[in-house]
Amino acid sequence: MTIAANDIATFIDKFTNGKSTIVYGMSYGTGLVERLMHLKTQKVIGDVLDGFSTTSATTKNKFPFISVSNLDFGEVADTFLDLCVADDSRSRHFKSKSLPD
Numbered sequence: 001m002t003i004a005a006n007d008i009a010t011f012i013d014k015f016t017n018g019k020s021t022i023v024y025g026m027s028y029g030t031g032l033v034e035r036l037m038h039l040k041t042q043k044v045i046g047d048v049l050d051g052f053s054t055t056s057a058t059t060k061n062k063f064p065f066i067s068v069s070n071l072d073f074g075e076v077a078d079t080f081l082d083l084c085v086a087d088d089s090r091s092r093h094f095k096s097k098s099l100p101d
Contacts, residue, residue: 005035012043022046 012021021044025033030049037047084090 001031001035005032005039008032008036009039009041009044012041016043020045022048024048024050026050 008023012023023033023036023044023046025031025048027050030051033047033049036044
């Protein structure tokens with residue numbers, strides 16, 4: 001995990017946009033961000049730790065795999081954005097954009 005955290009620190013140092021960086025970690029990425037914190041990367045000013053998932057103490061059919069949780073998060077996000085579209089005070093903050101063909 002330390003090697004991966006060093007890779008992230010190197011990436012941030014080489015490809016930063018000149019601004020301070022906040023790092024977000026979800027599931028296994030939480031462990032990476034936690035390890036990155038110990039490296040004291042100068043350009044990182046904040047860390048978000050969004051839960052750590054492991055396979056210990058659970059059966060395969062009950063483990064919350066990321067592929068499944070992404071679907072769950074998608075449903076929540078879609079519902080939230082649908083509510084935003086229906087509410088003018090919120091929808092004006094979301095510009096209509098699409099990817100170029």
